[in-house]
Amino acid sequence: MPVTNFVSRVTANSASTLWTISRTVAVSSIHRATFVSSAEGSPPPAEGFMHGVANSKFIKNTKDACLRHPELSAVKDSETKKMNFFTAVNDALATALATDEKAVVFGEDVGFGGVFRCTIGLAEKFGKERVFNMPLTEQGIIGFGIGMAAVGHTPIAEIQFADYVFPAFDQIVNEAAKYRYRSGNEFNVGGLTIRMPCNAVGHGALYHSQSPEAYFAHTPGLKIVYPRSPIQAKGFLLSAIRDPNPVLVMEPKILYRSAVEHVPVDDFELPLGKAEIVKEGKDLTVVAWGSQLYVLELAVAEAEKRMPGLSIEIIDLRSILPWDRETVEKSVNKTGRLLISHEAPHTGGFGGEIAAAIQERCFLKLEAPIARVCGWDTPFPLVFEKFYVPSMIRCLDEIERIMKY
Amino acid sequence: MTYRVGHHSTSDDSFAYRPKKEVSDWTTHDNPINRFRKYLESLNLWSEHQEVAFKKQCRADILDALNAAEKVKKPAVSNMFTDVYDEMPWNLVEQKEKLDLLMRRHPDHFGLEVYTKDDE
Structure with a gap:
């Protein structure tokens, strides 16, 4: 029972509660709001992973909803097609191959469609010289891509799972990222794009679930983008391919089939380095990227139901490097509270960077310490996945805690 | 081969x-x-x-x-935090306490009956 829980927490914590009440009464009416049970009773159980995607308000279910987005104004007269995430990736790759004769697509099993079907039909359509398999060697795949990019091609490499990018870490961090800098801009590998499926999937265990964005966020010279939907999958992949810097595209594998929306058929790009406010609010800012957005959407809806009057702003960070500090900063200056949530472990996660930057710039506006709801500092477990991930219930608890601070 | x-x-x-x-x-x-x-x-x-x-x-x-x-019941949830190191550092001790509190507050949410309890 949420009410009983709330009461027992309040009584268990009476000293700090008195202080909290005296502090919050003066601030805004939202703090005085009572927590009430949701109309539907208890939140959904931890099983049924990603139950939020199909009904998400962030998904564009119609042509109008899709084309109304201001970022898509350049293709406002385009036809749209219902695509899932992997079809949208496929569409972007086909667009890149058709518009750039120097583009090539390669990776393990890519020639016959890829394990997630992202490259299906491309070898048949564009030829085996442009869409092909690579041996089981990630450093070989990326090294090959760096070489091609250095002589002016547009290599689009697939790492089959982000969990297996680490053999290529040296190539990415020491070669790709430093190419322009160490040659004084004489050479660059800006044509290189690296796609990799990441995030939890419900049963992926240690080696098919990880989200390694923070390792690469520590690497000057790279860009990192994290699409959350089919529209973003297409738009960001095309931006990444055409950006004159090496770009990592992290694709939440749980969304390949589960996220379906109307996507413009025409060629379009979305801006790298820009976050998107997906829901406006005034009392708390929550920031996430990738599939975690849908977990937060559910947690926010539940929190707003339990605390009438509460209004939470949700920001999809979209780009990890460079990240859109300005949008987060403006939002936190308005709301005074910030929660960041990611699946990767808490310690050293990208949430730490956001928290540090925002407290530097919004210190006097903050009403509560910046909160992080992340994976625990353990390897990604198999049998304990639902206890490990920053689940809806954990996010909800943290939202309630911040609002009572 | x-x-x-x-x-x-x-x-x-x-x-x-x-x-x-x-x-x-x-x-x-x-x-x-x-x-x-x-x-x-x-x-x-x-x-x-x-x-x-x-x-x-x-x-x-x-x-x-x-x-x-x-x-057979699934292993106790505390196993998630053990064997990362030979001994649990403070961050894992703290995170385990947080999860314990969460499970106590939402016992029905996690379907805990299929997991071994720590004292079993």
Whole structure:
């Protein structure tokens, strides 16, 4: 029972509660709001992973909803097609191959469609010289891509799972990222794009679930983008391919089939380095990227139901490097509270960077310490996945805690 | 050299990228298990009859083990935090306490009845 829980927490914590009440009464009416049970009773159980995607308000279910987005104004007269995430990736790759004769697509099993079907039909359509398999060697795949990019091609490499990018870490961090800098801009590998499926999937265990964005966020010279939907999958992949810097595209594998929306058929790009406010609010800012957005959407809806009057702003960070500090900063200056949530472990996660930057710039506006709801500092477990991930219930608890601070 | 005659996983259809004949050839020709069996049979140490009985017994043993395993509770949730290191550092101790509190506050949410309790 949420009410009983709330009461027992309040009584268990009476000293700090008195202080909290005296502090919050003066601030805004939202703090005085009572927590009430949701109309539907208890939140959904931890099983049924990603139950939020199909009904998400962030998904564009119609042509109008899709084309109304201001970022898509350049293709406002385009036809749209219902695509899932992997079809949208496929569409972007086909667009890149058709518009750039120097583009090539390669990776393990890519020639016959890829394990997630992202490259299906491309070898048949564009030829085996442009869409092909690579041996089981990630450093070989990326090294090959760096070489091609250095002589002016547009290599689009697939790492089959982000969990297996680490053999290529040296190539990415020491070669790709430093190419322009160490040659004084004489050479660059800006044509290189690296796609990799990441995030939890419900049963992926240690080696098919990880989200390694923070390792690469520590690497000057790279860009990192994290699409959350089919529209973003297409738009960001095309931006990444055409950006004159090496770009990592992290694709939440749980969304390949589960996220379906109307996507413009025409060629379009979305801006790298820009976050998107997906829901406006005034009392708390929550920031996430990738599939975690849908977990937060559910947690926010539940929190707003339990605390009438509460209004939470949700920001999809979209780009990890460079990240859109300005949008987060403006939002936190308005709301005074910030929660960041990611699946990767808490310690050293990208949430730490956001928290540090925002407290530097919004210190006097903050009403509560910046909160992080992340994976625990353990390897990604198999049998304990639902206890490990920053689940809806954990996010909800943290939202309630911040609002009572 | 080794050759995988099965699919990579339950979600893999390996005939999308290799001919069926290649797999069936590897199953029959030069298959080290078959060759060893034939070698044993040539020495009268093994027979078709023993092979059939042995396979049947193995299948029954595996099904028994599966059935038994399905009745066993999943390990205690605290196992998530142990064996990351030889001893739990402060961050894991703290995170384990946070999760314990969360599970106490939402006992029905996690379906805890199928997990072993720490004191069991």
